[in-house]
Amino acid sequence: MFETAWSVFGIGMVTIFLILGLVVLSGNLLIWAVNRFAATPPETDRPATRPQQTGIDEETIAVLVSAVEWATRGQGRITHIQEE
Amino acid sequence: MFETAWSVFGIGMVTIFLILGLVVLSGNLLIWAVNRFAATPPETDRPATRPQQTGIDEETIAVLVSAVEWATRGQGRITHIQEE
Amino acid sequence: MFETAWSVFGIGMVTIFLILGLVVLSGNLLIWAVNRFAATPPETDRPATRPQQTGIDEETIAVLVSAVEWATRGQGRITHIQEE
């Protein structure tokens, strides 16, 4: 049984590293391709859920929004962000 | 098999014409009966979804509302209509 | 069969009286225990569904709110209460 466990261990970890490696690779490829062939609008994902303009950089806001969505499992929504 | 197909063709088209004919007939009868026996309120179906007063005639609005509802599969709602 | 019916009658009514009696008893015990050990906030159940301040006593409002909720099966909501 331990022998099987070693196989599972090996194949499992290799597969996971392989897949996540390929995810990084193909993701970058995808971003490159989209930037190259379809880079029309400056980043505006989902204006509906977008809060009003603040001094905080776009990326941070995107992360905050997604974090709140996760944390509240879709119930919460950021409507206002203020820098301290 | 083609013989059966002829039967299906004949019975099918006759039935559809019959039913839609009866729909026209009974619908008119229904409208007549309702007008005759229960014609109290001037047409006010669903004030909740009704947009504010405009110069456009009632019928057109009703159709627009229903079209939008169909087109957006219930998601959209007319809140304002402006004549050009 | 009527004999069985008598059993069911007796056991049924005794059980119901027993259970609702115990509900009264244990309910009172629960209220006592909570008042004794966990009586921090003055009664504020569900501020979200709470209507604005009026001259009507809290209890009445709570009952009205719950009655409306029942009556409308959760669709309705009291937003304003005015004493006559």
Added chain:
Amino acid sequence: MDFLRQLYDMTALGDLAVQPASLLMLAVAFFLLYLGIGKKYEPLLLVPIAFGMLLANFPGGGMDIVDQEVAKKMGLLELASEYGIMNLLYYSLIKTGLLPPIIFMGVGAMTDFGPMLRNLRLAFFGAAAQIGIFTVLFLAIWMDFTLPQAGALAIIGGADGPTAIYTAIRLAPELLGPIAIAAYSYMALVPVIIPFVVRLTTTKKELRINMKEQDKLFPTSRPIRNMRLVKVLFPLVLGTLVAMLVPSSVPLVGMLLFGNLIKEIGSTTERLHSAAAGPIMNTATIFLGLCVGATMTAETFLQAQTLKIVVAGFLAFAISVAGGIMAVKVYNLFARKKINPLIGATGLSAVPMASRVANELALKEDPTNHLLQYAMASNISGVIGSAVAAGVLLSMLSQYL
């Protein structure tokens, strides 16, 4: 000629000629639709039930429920392919007893135990008003129903739809349709039945007993200093009590209290509460109604039994109301702090209609006598009372199946 023959064969006209009773059933269905739509009698259930009945009684529509002896031998897939979607829905959702507990979860998710907790003493009168159930049991046996059938019929006196349906499914599925119709119809008729019984059994003086004044004269109730916590703990206490004494009512009472718990916990389980009180409840109501309606074909409905159920069901209601009133009157003989007998009447359940009717009756005698909040206490406890009664019936009568 052959063409017309084929056309005629496709229509329902031939079947109707053979089975004209279907027309009568369609008329009954239209009448129920009129009650639900025009008269607004419990439209949330009467409309789907009546429409299900309509669908089931169009000859050849294939939307009627087949006999369980036939269905029992089939798997669900074969059943659906042989007898259509309504049988699939009925046998997987109703006959299994699934939907009533699901609806009870929704009821719990909409119930506020607050009024009952503020006047716990009055909850006791939700017990007396179940006596109609057990009294009509005798009548039903006398009417030649079997013991399980009698139990299913009697539960109409509990004045609670899902409880009645659950009990009927378990004890006498063959009577499900008429029992459901009787239960919901009489619940819709509570504004007629309660005043009728009240007039027969009470005096004007009794109806003028003012609960708030009594509260001021004999102040006892302690204030609740953390209602949120009490409301979270109460379903757990109540559930444990009921489960220990009448385990057979756990599917109903347990789901009711689960629904209530996820409501009272608040924001952290709000997602679950919104599902239980919204989409789950509404979907279950639609399919429960359509399927119950679909059981009512001419064969099963146009029988002497149906008339007996209608009569006995009414008596069960009336006796329950009277029982609640009598219990209050007896209490008043011994207690200094009097209780308005209308509080007994609302022990029937039929929440919240009964409370509103009681409130109106009280106001008619004394325009300052607002007893709605007191009525809700016994009213809600009546729901528990009838679920417990159902548990007793199931536990004691299943063996005679």
Added chain:
Amino acid sequence: MDFLRQLYDMTALGDLAVQPASLLMLAVAFFLLYLGIGKKYEPLLLVPIAFGMLLANFPGGGMDIVDQEVAKKMGLLELASEYGIMNLLYYSLIKTGLLPPIIFMGVGAMTDFGPMLRNLRLAFFGAAAQIGIFTVLFLAIWMDFTLPQAGALAIIGGADGPTAIYTAIRLAPELLGPIAIAAYSYMALVPVIIPFVVRLTTTKKELRINMKEQDKLFPTSRPIRNMRLVKVLFPLVLGTLVAMLVPSSVPLVGMLLFGNLIKEIGSTTERLHSAAAGPIMNTATIFLGLCVGATMTAETFLQAQTLKIVVAGFLAFAISVAGGIMAVKVYNLFARKKINPLIGATGLSAVPMASRVANELALKEDPTNHLLQYAMASNISGVIGSAVAAGVLLSMLSQYL
């Protein structure tokens, strides 16, 4: 080496080498996703169908539908444990015929019969535009399909998704995938198909017939003085009519009208309406799409049949449109009050896309000729027309199964 062997065995690469046709299916799925997402062709159904197809065609994913001969011998639990969740969903929700009537309930809950009631006369032209169904029946038989298969194929000409799926499930489940794809694709292509047929069959002068002016010239229609009541009663009248003449269409039409009824009753049944038009409809759409997609494996899809279905389906659409137009033209020969032939074209159904396309075509010829509301009348009646056609096909062809 042994390690790499085990790793390779776990992947889908070995299966792909054996069964390279899966790659072609994946390509088709991606193309359909492109149509649904990029081109916005009926995305609510094409996206789930295409994704279901994707899942089914990943070798070893276990998300493809197994043959019904295999499934028939198993209970649902065994089926799920042997063949996974997609088969469980497919055999319990699709193969039983459950979801299409459920979706029809949702369609009914979103349909407004108002425009049709205001121009009832035009409803008649929803009949002529079903002729494509019955014409293509001959073609399909000639193409070597069996009678039930021919019926399932022909119903594509009804231009109504759930109707096509329901008919295919009952008459030819083995063709479900391609028929559903064809039906939804052509519905998405209505903005191309209708102008194409209109150009072939009408003159500019005909397209300039202005319905509103005709109404002013020949005023006939009586005003409806209680639209709310008419809208509540109409589904009941319509349902009774259809049920009496074509009982086999009751599962579809009955559920459509139930959905419409709980919409039109208004606030008292709003809870039911919101469930039928919202969560029930959307959930049914997701699972219908995924399961229909999952039937399309290389084995079932990459066949000559699929091509035939695509060709015959297009013809069915085109002939239906032409039929509707011709009926108007014949009517215009005899009537003084002329009708725009576009009203005939929208009898096809494909609500509301067809009406919008017709409206645009009319406006192109005469910018004052707004005929949307008139088009909606025949458009909605076309839905009833195809459901009735489905009923006829089911009733007359099931015996050849």
Added chain:
Amino acid sequence: MDFLRQLYDMTALGDLAVQPASLLMLAVAFFLLYLGIGKKYEPLLLVPIAFGMLLANFPGGGMDIVDQEVAKKMGLLELASEYGIMNLLYYSLIKTGLLPPIIFMGVGAMTDFGPMLRNLRLAFFGAAAQIGIFTVLFLAIWMDFTLPQAGALAIIGGADGPTAIYTAIRLAPELLGPIAIAAYSYMALVPVIIPFVVRLTTTKKELRINMKEQDKLFPTSRPIRNMRLVKVLFPLVLGTLVAMLVPSSVPLVGMLLFGNLIKEIGSTTERLHSAAAGPIMNTATIFLGLCVGATMTAETFLQAQTLKIVVAGFLAFAISVAGGIMAVKVYNLFARKKINPLIGATGLSAVPMASRVANELALKEDPTNHLLQYAMASNISGVIGSAVAAGVLLSMLSQYL
């Protein structure tokens, strides 16, 4: 006397006297309710699980899950009629493996791959943090679990509820309850476990590595010029990759990505997205929780196994966290652009709790070191990592069932 006897027989008291272990189970259920309600530990799942456990352990309530050997011989209808609604729900929704993929669809419909796409490189560390799964496999075998049981136990280290439940259903349904409880409890304890492991394995200096400063020092990441399109295409690319390499994870990963796709497509599929993320997700959560809870009767839970699962589950968590951290440390040895080891810890998954905990830990050392957005990258990739791990376990261990 006879009367009291009958009364006593109806209650659960007799059963309790025979089977006092039920009391202990009720106590455990109340304790879990306390954790879910009072401590707010994963209330969305712990509350339904604990309530299901409560219902199952009231003797005579008929809400406990029967042995699968018994159930296997019955159809669903017979099962429901013999063993009640909880068995109907368990065997049709859980034992079939249906609900976990459905919940994954909902998870996908709520997941935003944005943070991961913006820091793709970090996704790689979601791999290392799965090592706890495969390490504990050895421990579990040593503890005398069978191979499939060991796999089901080990997946707790994936820190993902639905994945753990799906794997347990397929590999060791007899351990489903304790595994689910352990998985959700440890996920709730992430704010304790992560700091504990971090303190053991990292230095203050490492925790002060500031990701934003590193980004400024070594700017590499290209801006994404059409995020909407990338987000639509990414689930398709990711799905294809995973499906090709680990087909057995398609039911989980495929549904996750379908949910994500209908979210990212936007308004045209918004109806589907709202259903998947709302009513479907919430309904599935309720019934998953209740049914998983109902599997935990005294018989199945009060065993040495349960204790072993608790211990091994904790180790799996801790080793996964440590594995993620170590991978970052090794990376930092060779790379000039350093990564904060907390990014490795969040590879565990337990989204988004782990990221928030990591963020707080970083801020404690350096109040300007906001690394939430970086943590989310490895955090989300950890979900994919554990789903892939589950696929490997299912594919390699099913043969030993």
